[in-house]
Amino acid sequence: xxxxxxxxxxxxxxxxxxxxxxxxxxxxxxxxxxxxxxxxxxxxxxxxxxxxxxxxxxxxxxxxxxxxxxxxxxxxxxxxxxxxxxxxxxxxxxxxxxxxxxxxxxxxxxxxxxxxxxxxxxxxxxxxxxxxxxxxxxxxxxxxxxxxxxxxxxxxxxxxxxxxxxxxxxxxxxxxxxxxxxxxxxxxxxxxxxxxxxxxxxxxxxxxxxxxxxxxxxxxxxxxxxxxxxxxxxxxxxxxxxxxxxxxxxxxxxxxxxxxxxxxxxxxxxxxxxxxxxxxxxxxxxxxxxxxxxxxxxxxxxxxxxxxxxxxxxxxxxxxxxxxxxxxxxxxxxxxxxxxxxxxxxxxxxxxxxxxxxxxxxxxxxxxxxxxxxxxxxxxxxxxxxxxxxxxxxxxxxxxxxxxxxxxxxxxxxxxxxxxxxxxxxxxxxxxxxxxxxxxxxxxxxxxxxxxxxxxxxxxxxxxxxxxxxxxxxxxxxxxxxxxxxxxxxxxxxxxxxxxxxxxxxxxxxxxxxxxxxxxxxxxxxxxxxxxxxxxxxxxxxxxxxxxxxxxxxxxxxxxxxxxxxxxxxxxxxxxxxxxxxxxxxxxxxxxxxxxxxxxxxxxxxxxxxxxxxxxxxxxxxxxxxxxxxxxxxxxxxxxxxxxxxxxxxxxxxxxxxxxxxxxxxxxxxxxxxxxxxxxxxxxxxxxxxxxxxxxxxxxxxxxxxxxxxxxxxxxxxxxxxxxxxxxxxxxxxxxxxxxxxxxxxxxxxxxxxxxxxxxxxxxxxxxxxxxxxxxxxxxxxxxxxxxxxxxxxxxxxxxxxxxxxxxxxxxxxxxxxxxxxxxxxxxxxxxxxxxxxxxxxxxxxxxxxxxxxxxxxxxxxxxxxxxxxxxxxxxxxxxxxxxxxxxxxxxxxxxxxxxxxxxxxxxxxxxxxxxxxxxxxxxxxxxxxxxxxxxxxxxxxxxxxxxxxxxxxxxxxxxxxxxxxxxxxxxxxxxxxxxxxxxxxxxxx
Numbered sequence: 005x006x007x008x009x010x011x012x013x014x015x016x017x018x019x020x021x022x023x024x025x026x027x028x029x030x031x032x033x034x035x036x037x038x039x040x041x042x043x044x045x046x047x048x049x050x051x052x053x054x055x056x057x058x059x060x061x062x063x064x065x066x067x068x069x070x071x072x073x074x075x076x077x078x079x080x081x082x083x084x085x086x087x088x089x090x091x092x093x094x095x096x097x098x099x100x101x102x103x104x105x106x107x108x109x110x111x112x113x114x115x116x117x118x119x120x121x122x123x124x125x126x127x128x129x130x131x132x133x134x135x136x137x138x139x140x141x142x143x144x145x146x147x148x149x150x151x152x153x154x155x156x157x158x159x160x161x162x163x164x165x166x167x168x169x170x171x172x173x174x175x176x177x178x179x180x181x182x183x184x185x186x187x188x189x190x191x192x193x194x195x196x197x198x199x200x201x202x203x204x205x206x207x208x209x210x211x212x213x214x215x216x217x218x219x220x221x222x223x224x225x226x227x228x229x230x231x232x233x234x235x236x237x238x239x240x241x242x243x244x245x246x247x248x249x250x251x252x253x254x255x256x257x258x259x260x261x262x263x264x265x266x267x268x269x270x271x272x273x274x275x276x277x278x279x280x281x282x283x284x285x286x287x288x289x290x291x292x293x294x295x296x297x298x299x300x301x302x303x304x305x306x307x308x309x310x311x312x313x314x315x316x317x318x319x320x321x322x323x324x325x326x327x328x329x330x331x332x333x334x335x336x337x338x339x340x341x342x343x344x345x346x347x348x349x350x351x352x353x354x355x356x357x358x359x360x361x362x363x364x365x366x367x368x369x370x371x372x373x374x375x376x377x378x379x380x381x382x383x384x385x386x387x388x389x390x391x392x393x394x395x396x397x398x399x400x401x402x403x404x405x406x407x408x409x410x411x412x413x414x415x416x417x418x419x420x421x422x423x424x425x426x427x428x429x430x431x432x433x434x435x436x437x438x439x440x441x442x443x444x445x446x447x448x449x450x451x452x453x454x455x456x457x458x459x460x461x462x463x464x465x466x467x468x469x470x471x472x473x474x475x476x477x478x479x480x481x482x483x484x485x486x487x488x489x490x491x492x493x494x495x496x497x498x499x500x501x502x503x504x505x506x507x508x509x510x511x512x513x514x515x516x517x518x519x520x521x522x523x524x525x526x527x528x529x530x531x532x533x534x535x536x537x538x539x540x541x542x543x544x545x546x547x548x549x550x551x552x553x554x555x556x557x558x559x560x561x562x563x564x565x566x567x568x569x570x571x572x573x574x575x576x577x578x579x580x581x582x583x584x585x586x587x588x589x590x591x592x593x594x595x596x597x598x599x600x601x602x603x604x605x606x607x608x609x610x611x612x613x614x615x616x617x618x619x620x621x622x623x624x625x626x627x628x629x630x631x632x633x634x635x636x637x638x639x640x641x642x643x644x645x646x647x648x649x650x651x652x653x654x655x656x657x658x659x660x661x662x663x664x665x666x667x668x669x670x671x672x673x674x675x676x677x678x679x680x681x682x683x684x685x686x687x688x689x690x691x692x693x694x695x696x697x698x699x700x701x702x703x704x705x706x707x708x709x710x711x712x713x714x715x716x717x718x719x720x721x722x723x724x725x726x727x728x729x730x731x732x733x734x735x736x737x738x739x740x741x742x743x744x745x746x747x748x749x750x751x752x753x754x755x756x757x758x759x760x761x762x763x764x765x766x767x768x769x770x771x772x773x774x775x776x777x778x779x780x781x782x783x784x785x786x787x788x789x790x791x792x793x794x795x796x797x798x799x800x801x802x803x804x805x806x807x808x809x810x811x812x813x814x815x816x817x818x819x820x821x822x823x824x825x826x827x828x829x830x831x832x833x834x835x836x837x838x839x840x841x842x843x844x845x846x847x848x849x850x851x852x853x854x855x856x857x858x859x860x861x862x863x864x865x866x867x868x869x870x871x872x873x874x875x876x877x878x879x880x881x882x883x884x885x886x887x888x889x890x891x892x893x894x895x896x897x898x899x900x901x902x903x904x905x906x907x908x909x910x911x912x913x914x915x916x917x918x919x920x921x922x923x924x925x926x927x928x929x930x931x932x933x934x935x936x937x938x939x940x941x942x943x944x945x946x947x948x949x950x951x952x953x954x955x956x957x958x959x960x961x962x963x964x965x966x967x968x969x970x971x972x973x974x975x976x977x978x979x980x981x982x983x984x985x986x987x988x989x990x991x992x993x994x
Contacts, residue, residue, distance in 0.1 A: 093848025220987030800897030824973025827852030
């Protein structure tokens, strides 16, 4: 009752203000405030209700701003498998990270810059925008599975990109919502931005059938392979210049014997690793119905392949929608979307050892021999690695319209489930086989109700009031178990189920088993009130206020009040009404505050106890030999009290213009986004017992400009037509505050400093090499040579800049340099049409980002890499190729204890800017040709097309592809190439 009365009070307070139509006012559906503007129940009106109101609750005509909308028509011609790939480079302010070309892998989207520093892959999950499908907010996978992982390369489980489960053939529109007021309507779910997807809707009338199918292939990468002779030649100058007799005696065995054909013979492993692989897809859409009820069915099957290591993603989707209008005042609409994805993963050693947590003897790496690699693949074929992901979402909506009063009630759900079954035989594990099983799911259930009242005061003034409520409950759960040392390689799967005498040793099969089980729930309850005032077609003012309560918040801070305001001024109607040049000129300004609830439940109740007894080598193992205990969460960090909601304040000023009867459209937006009161895990003194403590108070500001320009450069009735569009975004981030009033803080290999960007590298500045001991500077106060963390520098060591002049090189001499995020991103698209032919091409670009080349660092640091025998010492089969320009780096002493080829120096910092010719497509409309004239009664449209993807990359980056850089700006070389893809397709409308 308290919260209901709060809404009434809010409504009273908002009466003088009003809420705007807003260029994304179409997102009323997101707050479940549908614009069901019914007229009289004539036959034509009834049909219009079904075909426009129910089917498409978003009024896309109100979504002004070229940079915010994806050209879906052109996207249907490309074989992109995920929503992220569809948006990449096509929407201003949206930066997509595709760190590998392996199909079905997780990808990320960042809207308007980083809202917090990235210390681990876990942090990426907390910055993803909310994706809505027909108004259903998709539940995101919880990042809590990283808590039980020793290595964070991949999530436990199938780790499949859930946004790869939607076929572009079933999508009607994709909009990126960035306006603060519209995001505020969506509430805390959309604190990081929102992507609004509307699937194709049903239509009344005769049956309509559409088919789209393509077939093609991905092209194998061309690489220059190497063998032991190349490696010997690479190491030769280091040994000639610095090696001692002991170093020669310890020369790796696999490089000693030049008669060993496995290492010194032809390096033809690439013939087995890289392949030209087929890709194909077919989809079918069927729609029809009467004036009182209509439906649409869609189904598709797609195989998306990588060009390496037999990786692939097989996807099957289905969608069904039905709409009914039993009375002129009542509408009923429902929709269900389902998908199934089966993923064939890579077979890299690193990912296998990360899964098994078992590092074998790495002294002799995989040889580049084709025969030896084939023998390994033969053994690997005895493995099992099944990855399956199933997802389903939908809604049931009821709309009641009594002229001025409109009520909408909506029930929606989203559910996804992932399973992974793994088995590695003893022949791949030094006689110790391995099996694991994972089952996890994420589900969301949501109920929304909204009441809308419209009052026209007179012909010039109108007000609209809205009140609403929503309740959302999320559940995340996983069961994971792994087992070692089975009796044989024939018992492969499901051995971790059941058991008799012991929770650790399953005597029927003899495996040593570890189990991990976790579940968390979160509930979000919201009430809101809004109002808008419109004056003629000139001005509109909007205001909204909402109260959100989260179960993940601490008891004293369960609720968060969030206001939002907006104003829109039609400059065209105000000053240029008679102008024939301007079709539209609109200025919009909006501001909002949106709460950001905690992403998991560990913060809800302050300090916690949990089962956590492992050992230094395996801190994530919950017990050993069946013994477990209750302890404080020392490794995961102390959670104290008085942790309040984080929140985002965002200001947006946008100018949109349309000129020359729609031939030229332009938009310019300036924004300031402040993320405040965020949590940060701060290191604490060792005597506390905890590694860190969570404290709130971190602030990050992003400022930027987004530009969009689209025009019909050549427009004729029968000749050549050329339409071109470009979008660009400039973004800058800055740390505005640290908890406890700190000015700077070092966490791991990152340094945060107030006033500086949060994506900078913390590195030494390299100035060359000391060719002799005499070149090393001597401290006049002590007559001792310069040291590096206590070690005296010598000939063959790097010259690192001594910033503070104390003749000691340490962290105090590191600088913040470069940015892992681009400063400028965008894309340029062009569409040419002549007769029945059309040609489209798309270029994307990212400028201003840097990357640390770990591939080069590892290759030069061969002494420490080979002696480490850890996860970073692995030499994959694809390591036997030319990755580094050997003339680019100085010859340091690799045996030096200062580790001269360490990654944290600007020697390995490279410009990773790029421009890509991403898509070229040529099409021909067969239905307009003479040969199809007689078939027009059967074929409404027939269109054939050829498309090539990822054709050319221009970049100063020395690695294989500047896109294949991890979230932290480090190029590891593990990302598979984003392949060139060629397809031929046919679209039919019957």
